[in-house]
Amino acid sequence: MTTQTSDVLVLGGGVIGLCCAYYLLEAGRSVTVLEQGTIACGSSHGNCGTLTSSHAMPLAAPGTIGTSLRWLFKADAPLRIRPRLDPALLRWLFGFAGHCNWKDFERATRLKAPLLIRSRELIEELVHKERLDCEFEALGTLNVFRDAANFEHSHALPAALAAVGIRVDVLDAASVLAREPALKPGVVGAFFNPGDAQLRPDRYAAELARVVRAKGGRIEEHTCVAGIARDGARVTKVSTANGDFFGRDVVLALGAWSPRVARQLGLRIPIQPGKGYSITYTRPALCPRIPLTLKEPSVCVTAWDSGYRLGSTMEFAGYDTSLNRARLNALKRGAAEFLHEPEGPAVVEEWYGWRPMTPDDLPMLGRAPGVDNLVLATGHGMLGVTLSAVTGLLTCEVVTGRKPSFDLAPFNAARFI
Secondary structure, rough: OOEEEEEEEEEEEOOOHHHHHHHHOOOOOOEEEEEEOOOOHHHHHHOOEEEEHHHOOOOOOOOHHHHHHHHOOOOOOOEEEEOOOOOOHHHHHHHHOOOOOOOOHHHHHHHHHHHHHHHHHHHHHHHHOOOOOOOEEEOEEEEEEOOHHHHHHHOHHHHHHHOOOOOEEEHHHHHHHOOOOOEEOOEEEEEEOEEEEEEEHHHHHEEEEEEHHHHOOOEEEHHHHEEEEEEEEEEEEEOOOOOEEEEEEEOOOHHHHHHHHHHHHOOOOOOEEEEEEEHHHHHHOOOOOEEEEEEOEEEEEEEEEEEEEEEEEEEOOOOOOOOOOOHEEEEHHHHHHEEEOOOOOOEEEEEEEEEEEEEOOOOEEEEOEEEEEEEEEEEEEEHOOOOOHHHHHHHHHHHHOOOOOOOOOOOOOOOOO
């Protein structure tokens, strides 16, 4: 059993926790990262690795509840709430439904967009400064449609994103197919998002861990938080099977697991695990040049030199650990509608991970209510990779007492308490 003391304890070794550690080390703080598994073994590992400022619009949108109810008993629906008696989920859904209106939708988009734009810039800077070998490419992304009515109905999106500083180009069918030969005929149009980029997320996390260690940070893997002690308004000790850890400040960056640890401090933060899936292949011969979102089936497609991935879907099924074959098959079917070669020659990995979803689809950032030395860096939903760098920067600014680069009041967890 060991006892270790650092200036800052970061709970969680995904891309959010590692970026927090990086910026804190850059500011001269000593940092220890506690990871319950291995680095980036959660949702940081198998997502599609797109850096998407273009995804500023929240999941909480008018019509989302109606759509999810229609899909309630459809096991392979892109958005599914598994029917069950779960008081925490019911409270979350009630809160989520309260945000499914145009006023909150526009507010969330307006708040999230500047964070996404800045984080996308910071990640590119970080990749070049630290020479991160993570297959970063600034290619943009394509949102592709095969349903003409759906495409026409979505034409408000470019203007809405332009209003928050995010450029979107509207392409007709011929322009889409000329730009992306991997797509089958039958496409009716697309939105091209030139400010977006991609990287391989597991390699991004591994490279962040390498840099954190090189700068003197400690990363303790297989170190699950068993207990967290509080004395008045301060966290005093974090206990694990590998010993006790102490820090002047503690950063909670445990993603979908954050509520379980926060509860030990008397904090009830409304995060639900939103289960996403992906399949990683070796590269097909005719591989997409640009990261794609296939809109009708809600399938994301990303290709790197090292592989090819189909991913997405959202399933609210609690912390269910099964690999739902119906949802994996839905990814394949969706890709087959759009792509000449929807799958690669060999399957490398079938994967699921839990995204930390908040009712308003905004992250929780800044000091925790009533706990002076606890900083929250969680609740990033489907945009954890994209928001990783700006979250690290903001967390560092809060811990070191500098004025945050953005107003954090709208992201404080007090909004739910």
